[in-house]
Amino acid sequence: MVKFEVVAMVLAPEQHIATFVAHYRQRGADRIRVFFDGDAASIGPFEGAEIVACDDAFWRDLGMARPYGVENRQRAVYNHAYRQSAADWLLVVDVDEFILGDDAISDLLSSIEPERESVIFRSVEAVYSDRHDLSREYGAAFFRKPYGRPYCSVLPHLVYPGSGGCFTKGLLGHDMGKHAVRTGIADIVVDIHESKRNGEPLDAARNVPGRSKKPLLLAHYDAISLEQWRAKWDRRLEAQDLLEAGRKRTRQFELYAAARRQGTEAQLFRRLYALGAIQTFLLSCLNLIIPHKPNDLTV
Numbered sequence: 001m002v003k004f005e006v007v008a009m010v011l012a013p014e015q016h017i018a019t020f021v022a023h024y025r026q027r028g029a030d031r032i033r034v035f036f037d038g039d040a041a042s043i044g045p046f047e048g049a050e051i052v053a054c055d056d057a058f059w060r061d062l063g064m065a066r067p068y069g070v071e072n073r074q075r076a077v078y079n080h081a082y083r084q085s086a087a088d089w090l091l092v093v094d095v096d097e098f099i100l101g102d103d104a105i106s107d108l109l110s111s112i113e114p115e116r117e118s119v120i121f122r123s124v125e126a127v128y129s130d131r132h133d134l135s136r137e138y139g140a141a142f143f144r145k146p147y148g149r150p151y152c153s154v155l156p157h158l159v160y161p162g163s164g165g166c167f168t169k170g171l172l173g174h175d176m177g178k179h180a181v182r183t184g185i186a187d188i189v190v191d192i193h194e195s196k197r198n199g200e201p202l203d204a205a206r207n208v209p210g211r212s213k214k215p216l217l218l219a220h221y222d223a224i225s226l227e228q229w230r231a232k233w234d235r236r237l238e239a240q241d242l243l244e245a246g247r248k249r250t251r252q253f254e255l256y257a258a259a260r261r262q263g264t265e266a267q268l269f270r271r272l273y274a275l276g277a278i279q280t281f282l283l284s285c286l287n288l289i290i291p292h293k294p295n296d297l298t299v
Contacts, residue, residue: 002110003087004180005031009054009077010095011235014044016224019138020095021049023297027099028106030087034095035077037070071192071244078190082183091180092190093218098297100124100143100219100290103210109180111208117185118195118204120177121218122146124290130274132294134226134266139294142275143219146175147288155286159279163271166252170288172272173222179204223273230265 006029010017017034024032025048032049036042041053052058054077059066062080067073082090089109099105099121112119126140133139146169147155157164169175176193187197194201207215223229233256252272259268275283283289 002089002106003030004089004091004106004109005029005033005081005085005087006091006093007033007035007078007081008093008095009035009037009074011037012042012095013228014042015137016095016228017042017049017051018045019297020098021046023098025049028104029091031085033081035081037073068241069244070239070241074192075190078192082181082190085183087183089180090183090190091178092192093178094220096221096224097178098219098221099216101210101214101216102212103214103216105180105216108208108210108216111210112205116203116205117188118179118181118202119208120179120194120204120206121216122177122207123171123173123175123218123220125171125173126219126221126223126273126292127289128274129280130270130276134269134274136294137225137228138221138297139225140221140292141294142280142283142289143217143292144170144283145288145290146170147286151286151288159282160271163255166248166255166272168246168248171220171222172249172252173220177206178218223269226266226269229269229273234260 006024008020021032033052034049035052035054037054039053039055041051062076064076067076078092109119124143124145127142127144128134128139129141132141148169152169156167156170160167166172174193179194181190181195188195188202194204196202209215236253237257255268256265259265280289
């Protein structure tokens, strides 16, 4: 049977790390490594996972100073974990990202052609019903799908009036997905969304159907709850260490900073992450959302 490991770099509360670990244990990961982006790693109910503090000693052992940008810290951690991996594949994700679908991850990876060195899991993004309690963690009622032209330049402005300029291909987070990469390859660099050789992305398998005839998806909880979303953006405002955020993510940053000053974060959250009946109907007609049972992280 194909074995896979999971690696993530996190700066998150214990309950979110525990949820992440439980999900990937249930998904059959042979090893889960969580690198805590701070001097002292969280201590919690993380049975089945290795928690590593990225303190000064950690960076010294890697032979480098702690990179200022969070993206460069992620790359260093991922490549460190890749070199140490004993499994067939390494799955690179964040603490708010889960694999959605009926098929086993190991079964899907075993079906990838030998010449393919990587597989990309397409992003879908957790969103909430405006009828539900937005403080409920992992309370998403839907996952919105990414989309390209001709929709992407017009549809966000229709679905999210006044906020359409924040969306990239219909999502607030990333639309690039995340990936698993075969281990033991000497001449590649593991990056955040894909691995590369000589600066060029590997020839990756995409939208691979499993036994269910559907691909596995990357379920991204860009906002686990209103409170978590507020805490995440507060940290980003303080740290200012997102060096590679795109123009539209930067626009979100600016809107949040203004809302924080005015005390209107909850209203902004609703505009961005909560769907009303008309929005839900429109996206459903276009096959751009997936209904979801809140708090169901079993798949």
